[in-house]
Every structure is written in structure tokens, then in C-alpha cells.
Amino acid sequence: MRRSMLGRLAVAACSLSLLTAFAPAGGDGGGASGGPGSGTSYKKVGYFTQWGVYGRDFQVRDLEANGSAGKLTHINYAFGNVSADGRCFTGNVPGEADAWADYARPLDAADSVDGVADTVDQPLAGNFNQLRELKAKHPGLKVLISLGGWSWSTHFSDAALTPASRKAFVASCIDLYIKGDLPQDGTRGGAGAAAGVFDGIDLDWEWPGSAGDTDTTYRPEDKRNFTALVKEFRTQLDAYARSQKRRTKYELTAFVPTAPAKIDAGFDVRRIMRDLDFVNLQGYDFHVSGEPRTAQQSALYARGDFSVHGTVEAWKRRGAPAHKLVVGMPFYGQGWTGVSGGGDGMGQPAAGPAPATWAAGYEDYKALKKLAESGAYQVHRDRRGGHAWLFDGTTLWTYDDPWVLRAKADYVREHRLGGAMFWSLDADTADGELMTAVDRGLRGS
Template sequence: MRRSMLGRLAVAACSLSLLTAFAPATAVGADSADSGAGRSYKKIGYFTQWGVYGRDFQVQDLEANGSAGKLTHINYAFGNVSAEGTCFTGNIPGEADAWADYARPLDAANSVDGVADTWDQPLAGNFNQLKELKAKHPGLKVLISLGGWSWSTHFSDAALTPASRKAFVASCIDLYIKGNLPQDGTRGGAGAAAGVFDGIDLDWEWPGSAGDTDTPYRPEDKRNFTELVKEFRTQLDAYARTQKRGTKYELTAFVPTAPAKIDAGFDVRRIMRDLDFVNLQGYDFHVSGEPRTAQQSALYARGDFSVHGTVEAWKRRGAPAHKLVMGMPFYGQGWTGVTGGGDGLGQPATGPAPATWAAGYEDYKALQKLADSGAYQVHRDRRGGHAWLFDGTTLWTYDDPQVLRAKTGYVREHGLGGAMFWSLDADTADGELVTAVDRGLRGR
């Protein structure tokens, strides 16, 4: 489910000879004559369903740390697809969590509006808090993200035929857009979640190529994904016409870096007609499971995966720049047992670094403390636009505010649609990274 798994597939997906060459250093963070001033950029943060538990990151924290007013979109991660090819929810360990979504009561201290949930209100949990957040920030949109790494298992089957696609899309619109939730005690019911979600984000990882170990894929996925996108667009627009004048539901997708994965699963010109925008994988270019340390999210890289390479790959295949949103990591990939001297990058390691939640994967807020501790030295590749921490034994590659300034400069210079980040619960208590992205896109 975490994004940290993506790089394992990205690295194996195609040879380095297919990747874009290193771009001029002068482009990093530079502002062109058209700086993008006055443009409205998308600022999209993923809110994780499970973050309300161990991390104790609530929707209300986005209001408390000032991030809510700086975002244009929140993607709620994730909605699952059943073996029958429908969107569903429930209380099924590892498969669905209706308790977190809409049944869990919040007290006044953890509620966006400062009022405790009552036992008999039909909508509680994260969904109700997102609705309250939107009430405070009327321009904010919330999308349900379907799939992700762990929950893409049944996408290929759901998209297989015209009938299965039609039923799949109808079920997702019924559950999330119409808000017809299963009854869970006093929670849920017809229309209980109406108005929470403003669209759907497709996180199928990956059509036409390997994803998680239990996720099947087929050669025809590329065609079927195109038709699935079209079906979502058709049904969303049809339902919008039944609502108040001017209603529009957004349709987006999370898409990969590797050219081989793009070509296997995405008819770029056709899907971009129906998608409002796509969120580009801008991280996990290398991951802590690899035997050598490496960058995970460089803006530029010679003979390697990079953000610039990803942007160019999608543009060459027909994607308009303004529909490309750059993905940025709010976490780092880490290795320990690093030998070979120097600054640690590109050196052999014994394995993933110890971390708070999962070995080799650490939130930015924890890495910031390491950087401030003095035990680690911050290294920067200013030509490549990336940074890492190294203490002589353990290395973490990550994005900090300085890196994000370079990346937002690139977004503005190249006319991209904005920035997306995984995930909001990894930021600092004062929303340091969201603030850096917001200021960067404003040219400040």
C-alpha cells in the first residue's frame, strides 16, 4: 500500500539505455521569463486511511498545521476493488476499514469543527472530518484514490469487459460520489457520504506490467485501461448533469516513471483526453532493498531515472504539460552498513536502515531531526537536484525544502500542472514541506 514499493518495479522495468540523458544544471530551480505568476497550480496531498492509528495523524491536523489552506486537493488513500470487480468497504482486516472511513467517532479536540461526534449521526470518521474541512475551505477538493500498491489486485479483472467496466464504475460512483455507504450500526446508509468526494483517482499499479506479487496483469490491460478511463468519464459526467448546474467531477490517475511500464499500460494520447490530470511517480527511483545506495527522487540524473526523465517520457507520448503533476516524496529511502567511503552515495550496503515504521522507509519529520542532530551530514547534488543524509554508516535519500524549491521552480518553468506529495502524515507538525511547495509554486 505504501508508495515505497514502487521503485522495485521501476528499476527492473527497463534498461538504462531507454532513460533520458542528464539535463543542463541551469534548469534546476531557475525561473524563465514566464515564471507562472498568477497561474493556479494544483497542490495535492495523499491522506492515508491508516495514518489515524499509529501515526495519530487526523484530518484536523491539516487545519492545525496550516496545510489545509495551502492545498487544492486531498487524495484519500485508498479505496479497494473486490474480487467481484466492484468498489466496496467494510471492516475486513487488510482489505477495508469502514471504522476509520466513516464509523469511528471523533472527540471535540480531534474534530475540524471543534464539536464531538454524536452516537447517532450517519457519517463520522475520516469522511465526516474531510467534509468539515471542505466546509472551512470551499475551494478544496477531495478525491477517492482507488487501488494503490496493495489494493490493485482486482483491477485487471474489473476492467476486462465492457460489462465489467460498466458495473465497476457504477459501483464506485454509487459508494463514493453518491455516498451510499453500507449500514454500520447507526453509521452509513443512503447518501450518508454525499458531498465528501469530488472525483476519483485511479491508482492501478500497473496495467500491462508487474505490480505487487498478487496483482495479475494482461497484455490487453492497456486497451482496457483506456476504456475504463472513458467509462469513468462518461458515468461521472452523466451523474454530474443530474446535480446542480456547474457540477464537475474530476478524474485523475497515478502513473509510472519507467518507459517500459508506460508503453505496456498507457495509451497516453487517448487517456489524457478523459483525465483531468495525472500524478507522475517522482520517487522510489531506487529503494532500500537494493544492494547499493542511490538517489530515490532526483530532478535530473545521467543515465538513471529522474523527475525530468519522467516528465519528458510522458510529453513525448502526447501528454500536455499542464496535465502533468509532479510527484514529490515526504519520506526517505535508507540503507545501513554502507562501506566504500566518500559521501556514501553509490556504495554497497548491508540492507535497509532501521526506521520508525518499516525498515528503509522513514518520514521526513524524523529525517529532519537527524539532519538537525549533527550526527548526519547533509549532502547535495546541485546539478541533479537531490539530497541525502550520511553518518558514515547509514544513508537516507530524501527531499527537503531546498530540494522542493528546485522542483517547484521546474514545475513553473516547464508549465506543469502542479505538485503531488506522498504523504501528508510524514510532514512536520508545522507543515514545513507543504509550505515549501506552496511558496515555491507562488514564486516566493
């Protein structure tokens, strides 16, 4: 994947005709002092990608170096996979699991959060150990394992199919990630090796009841089974917390879609929200670079189109409490090249995805910022719609810059929502520019 993102809303874009008209820019009242409490109580959830430690060379330590660690409330580790027999698993299986990155890879002192090199005989190394060290520096920070994603939701439907399969699936995830019972990999792993690293589980099933990646199974009964799966996770997590005399419960969250058709196909909103601590709303990939025309990918408001406001309202209308809705915000852009038709480039025919660093049509914010500063591209902002794009006459990138993210943070406060989520932390600048913009916005400073 990028492992989760490239296909995410090519599917949703096909459902545009099902979308109801959304309100134009403006608030529903609530005031800037709204929200779940003081500015520090908002959720600030960042996804850390397992594979980012390779090509991007983005280590857990970089969250400390760029100041993000002190601003985040949650890190979602992307991703954990589900096996064909309906269990959480890890190992060294190309394209399916990477135990080397997770807990076997030794880090030297320069790449370590605590400045101490890993030794050959310690049972936990890799990203998991670095997350443990980061939590030691920031005791309020929580780390969740995110299960699934676009490419690894393949077997979710089978795992959730029956009471017995759900029970076994949940137990395997708790054993692996909450109890920390890792497979032995030389001197790494073993019973309890990762205990205390994870504070909960994030369900990123894309999508119950409707199509996701090409090999992902889905069924009409997924909606009912997802509700039961959420209940099973809540039950087992709470029982384990009690058995450990844990003072705080293990958190349970989910990543959920924008398209009303996908919400209705897979999510019994009122019931799942009883057991979920909060949900991370898809706030990006409203349009993607595989489409034949350029379009906004993450607008705050867009009448008759996908938007952040439309997503929030869709979930609220179905019974989701506002304070449990965390707005997803992109730290990347979607891009097209061969754009024709003139003007500012938005809404025009395009030849295909724009060339980029890691995947065609997908670029990190830190690279897009350089394009914006190069003088070759003009920065466009729709201040009413709350989105931005770059255009040089041929290539267009739709993305969120600090101005857009500040507007979205203000929206979260005004509408008394739960906070903000970011995909993904490795795409920010070396000084954490985007993270800082959202943090200041949520604080009202």
C-alpha cells in the first residue's frame, strides 16, 4: 500500500450520485469555545507507517525531533494484518507482515528515542521498542495498533462471520498486541515482549458490506457482523483490563468512510458508537488522481460533492455523537498531469496521475511545499470551500496546507467535535509544520 491509501476512495468517487446536498460554508453555532473541553482535550491522532522507516527513513525518533510527539494524544501504528484463518498475525512475509520493522530491527543510538543503541539480546527492538521509549518520554501519549487498511482488510469479513470466529479473532489480537506475546524471532519476541506498547486497537476494515480492494471479501451481513465484532472487542478488552487491575480502559476506535452508501452498507452507527471510544472520519481522497478530471480531495465544504462537513453531518444524522467524531486530515496531496482546459486547473480533464516521489499521483506535503515555494506553481485557495491546490498550467496537486488545516481545526472547535486525525506523520516537514498548525488551531492560539 502506500498500503492503505491509493485505492481508498476511487471506490467512493463512484458513489457521488448517492450524496445528498451539503450545507455551504458556515457554522451551526457552538462557538469557538466549543469542543469536548479545553484545547488540550481534543484527540490528535497520527498514523505512523510501518514501512516509512525504509524509503522515507522516517523513524519514531523523528516524532520527537520535529516536536510532534508532544502534540499528539494518539499514535495509530499502521498496520496489523488478519490471516486467512481469521487471526491477528505477524512474521516476515513479503507484502503481508514485517516483523523485522515491527520488533526485530536493531536501531543505533542516533535513531533511538532514548539515544541508546539496541543490543543483540533484548527481546524487543524495532518500531515497537521505539514507541515504548516515546511513551516513556510522553506519559500521556497512547499508541493503538491499527488493523487492516486498504490492502490488509482482505480477511476481515471471514474473521467476523460467526460468534466463534469473532471470539477467536479478538483473542488473537489481544494476545499479540495487548499482552504482547510476539512470535520468537531469534532473540526477539516471546511471551510479553511487547506488553505495554499498545493502549488499544483501531479497526480499519475497508469496507464492511461494500467493495474495497480487489481481493477483499465483503458480504451483506457484514454490517451486523461488524457491530458484533466491535462488541466482542469491547468485551474482551474490558475483561483483560479488569484482570490486570488497569486503571484506564483499553481504547477501541475505527476508521470510517465518507460515502453515505458505504456508511449504510456496513455501519450500524448508533450501536457501534456505544462501544467505540471514537471514530476517525475519512476526510480525504474525496477524489483521487486516477479519475479523468481534476477535483478537490479534502474540501471542508463542497455543495453536492464529498466534503468534511458532509461527512460529519452524515455520521451525526445516523446517531453518532459529535464528541466522538475525529476529523481525518491529509498530510499529502493527490495530483494530475496533462491538465487541459485552462483557468486554475480545477475541474478540468487530465491525462493521468502526476509523477511523484513514491507513487504516481500521490505526494507528501513536504515535497508539495517545495513546489509551492519554487515559483513554478501558483497556489490557489477556495476560502469558502476550505481547500487548496497547486497548478503550473499542466500539473495540479490538491492538498492541505497550514491555512487549510487551521480552518479545519477551527471547524472542529466550532462544531464541538472530538479532534483531528492525520494520514500520515511521515509526510510532514522536518519541523512538523502541519502538526503545529492543527495543534495551535485546536488550542485557539
